[in-house]
Amino acid sequence: MLTDRQLLILQVIIDDFIRSGQPVGSRTLSKKHQISFSSATIRNEMADLEELGYIEKTHISSGRVPSEKGYRYYVDHLLPPQRLTRTDIQKIRSVFAERIYELEKLVQKSAQILSDLTNYTSIALGPAFKESKLKRMQIIPLTEQTAVAIVVTDTGHVENRVITVPTTVNAGDLEKMVNILNERLNGVPLIDLKEKIETEVADVLRRHIRNYDSILNTLIDTLDIPEEEKMFFAGKTNMFNQPEFSDIQKVRPLLNIIEQEKDIYRLLRKQSQKGVRVSIGRENELSGMENCSLITATYSIGDEPFGTIAILGPTRMEYSRVITVLNRVATDLSAALTKWYQNQ
Amino acid sequence: MLTDRQLLILQVIIDDFIRSGQPVGSRTLSKKHQISFSSATIRNEMADLEELGYIEKTHISSGRVPSEKGYRYYVDHLLPPQRLTRTDIQKIRSVFAERIYELEKLVQKSAQILSDLTNYTSIALGPAFKESKLKRMQIIPLTEQTAVAIVVTDTGHVENRVITVPTTVNAGDLEKMVNILNERLNGVPLIDLKEKIETEVADVLRRHIRNYDSILNTLIDTLDIPEEEKMFFAGKTNMFNQPEFSDIQKVRPLLNIIEQEKDIYRLLRKQSQKGVRVSIGRENELSGMENCSLITATYSIGDEPFGTIAILGPTRMEYSRVITVLNRVATDLSAALTKWYQNQ
DNA sequence: TTTAGCACTCGAATTGTTTGAGTGCTAACA
DNA sequence: TGTTAGCACTCAAACAATTCGAGTGCTAAA
Known part of the structure; x- marks a missing residue:
């Protein structure tokens, strides 16, 4: 759709504008060594490029700056090769x-x-986080009603939050529960934790732990880790x-x-x-x-x-x-x- | 040292400048209801205040702005009473x-x-951190050579870092050690931890734990919590x-x-x-x-x-x-x- | 001691002018 | 037919000149 010459001009305009930040005019362009035709010719091509929406003027007699469409084309097709030093x-x-x-x-x-x-x-x-896997969880009582829940992932990341522990839950049971979970859930992706607990671990818990429900609620809190x-x-x-x-x-x-x-x-x-x-x-x-x-x-x-x-x-x-x-x-x-x- | 009138003028200048951000001139001041004397009088007082270093001009014929000394005096002696809404x-x-x-x-x-x-x-x-006290520490192995060390304080704050565990240290001993420390160090201010360990816990550890030295090194790492x-x-x-x-x-x-x-x-x-x-x-x-x-x-x-x-x-x-x-x-x-x- | 009045200063805003880099268009040229 | 030289025109930016207003300090009178 665009001629080779138009592409060349578009590319040089954008390169120059990226470098200088100043609108690029036909005379400036004609002096570039890559370009061998006169400023008048360039003006004609630029008028076409503008009509096609690749470049714009900042005011009626100004040089041209790339439009979004121009940048888009440049990024997709005209990027000059670049090597790192x-x-x-x-x-x-x-x-x-x-x-x-x-x-x-x-x-x-x-x-x-x-x-x-x-x-x-x-x-x-x-x-x-959802990608990373459970390494260990831990619940550390702080006061009678609060505790810190800690989740360590295989990436070495530690996530923690303070939770409330209902008074009906006793510390020993909580610990037992955490132990069971750690045994069974090692390596499970965090995102699957809840599901896994329901399908696989719930039974075991129910068998071993009194007061199963309130503890589970506490636990749900714990696992409600920010997904971000x-x-x-x-x-x-x-x-x-x-x-x-x-x-x-x-x-x-x-x-x-x-x-x-x-x-x-x-x-x-x-x-x-x-x-x-x-x-x-x-x-x-x-x-x-x-x-x-x-x-x-x-x-x-x-x-x-x-x-x-x-x-x-x-x-x-x-x-x-x-x-x-x-x-x-x-x-x-x-x-x-x-x-x-x-x-x- | 300053007369009452000078104080009044200084205060009104600073109040006004704080409000408007514009240099304050004698005529503006004379129109304020707090002030009952003419602009000429004010000019004289302002000249004195300037000489004393409490206010400055931004240029030769400008109004005055407070100097640092002026603000200092204002803050120390002239603050208008303020009530929160x-x-x-x-x-x-x-x-x-x-x-x-x-x-x-x-x-x-x-x-x-x-x-x-x-x-x-x-x-x-x-x-x-140094103010807060140890609630619990925990070392959770990640790989053969690394582990996450976690310190929970009584404020509910969790500090963690990944540490290297020398291969000579075995996991069981590490755990035993952490248990001993948790028993003995509950409630100790973090800043006193190291000292406390040396004076009170070192003996117990030496008795119970093989390979005492390398484990202790690991531990020192753990306790080297950022003080900030x-x-x-x-x-x-x-x-x-x-x-x-x-x-x-x-x-x-x-x-x-x-x-x-x-x-x-x-x-x-x-x-x-x-x-x-x-x-x-x-x-x-x-x-x-x-x-x-x-x-x-x-x-x-x-x-x-x-x-x-x-x-x-x-x-x-x-x-x-x-x-x-x-x-x-x-x-x-x-x-x-x-x-x-x-x-x- | 206070104040009115005056001459003066200077920044900011306003206006006009110049400059230069740009444009589009036309006509001549290869 | 595509390219280019030339010309008239536009506009932003820079600059200078001017005005305006808010300020000053100083002096002399109340």
Whole structure:
């Protein structure tokens, strides 16, 4: 549909705009070494590109800036190849080289390195608790009516909450019950716990434990673990490095979104399909993110998708570099996790 | 040293400036109902106040703004009395009315309500771990070489970390040891744990446990709990509501301080004396906070100081209101905690 | 001691002008 | 027929000049 020349011009416009942040005019373009025709010719092509919706003017006699459609085409078809520098690769590698015992730390560090390398805001989501498996649960009485319930997963994650224990339940029974559960439920994915208890363990419990019902209620509380994955942010204020975000009034909504975290969480959850995904501007369907792009990638253990890492930046983002970095970190993180898991 | 009239003028200047953010001129002042003398008189007084260092001009023919010295005097001697509205009081009360099981949640909610009521950034530093006492420890093996060490305190707080277990240590011994420790150390303040173990428990352990040394090393790891109190922020971006912080370039350093958190942590630690304390501008001795004031208050359980809550805002802060709110929240929080503790 | 009055200052807002980078269109050229 | 040179036009941004108003300090009179 677009001629080769139009593609070339579109690509150079977007490359230049990403670099400079300034609208690109025909004369500027004609001086580029990739381009060998006159500014008048370029003007004609630009008029066509604009009519097709790939670029826009900021005002009637201004140069052109990419439209969302333009960025979309660019990301899908025109990305200039990008290679990481040796230093970048080493920085990434060094993050995963240290021995780390807690899986979450690894994810958190990934977020950190992403924002360090790109200067954008980065987010790491993961691992979903429902994926991880029960290692041990424990109920530790605090007062007569309260206790701390602790669940340890095979990933080394510890989840805890304070629960109320009805006075009708006695401590010994509670302990016995926990013991039975630990024997039977080791290695069961957290998400299956409740079901498993009902189908397989309920009978045993009923036989061994007096006062079965109230204890079970207590237990249900315990297992009602927040399903939400932990989310790690890094470089939350990096947005302010971008000139397009220098007016505080205009970034306010975006700031709120980042501070709240929950909208971002939803966005990330939506895009859990494998591989790298790019959402440009209003594709995010979130008011306040009109001028942002979100690039996500999944990481996995073996073949099992595990979590998501992402970069949030302006629509005028260095897509090529970000995608390359994100890919690399996702790969290295996946490898580290896979290795980590094999040692389990 | 200052005449009554000078005090009046100083107070009205600062009140007005806090409200409007604009330099205050003699004519504006003379129109206030509190003030019954002419603008010329005021000009003379203002010249004196300026010479004494309580107010400054922004340029040669501008109105006056308070200097740090001025704010300091205002805070120490001129605060207009302030009463909370019924709604405010109720909002605060409602936070502490719900039954809450985890002490930390209570502290976190205090931070939230502080920033809601004042529109500034608020910070709650809360209970120092070293203050809290051991309820139970637990070591849960993860793999052959790793385990999760869990420490539960009497406040319902759970601290955990993954540790390495030398292969020379066998699981049974580890468990035996943990049992002994739990028997002997219940209720011991975390900060005294190590000492207590050496003086009182070491002998017992040596008698009962083979391979005493390597296990002890493992244990030391476990007990090496981060000493830092948890810090809760609320309204991190509220700074941007202030017109004096509308230029992103100038807030950059402040933003970094808030995002890093650790500088703030240090500031809060410094000021752990009882009661409300106000640090104005450069009194904070932290570059980036020249235009900020930090107001801190301590909360306590019974008579024992327990933690700190604070408000961070521009030097042009509503001191009177903030101090009143902070006081109220500190009191209510202390009361709630004291009650909470009595139920223990 | 207080105040009215006056000359002066300076920031902010308003207006006009210039500059430069851009446009579209047309006509000439290969 | 596609390309290009040239021209008239547009607009934002930068700059200078002007005005306006809120402020000052100082002096002299009440």
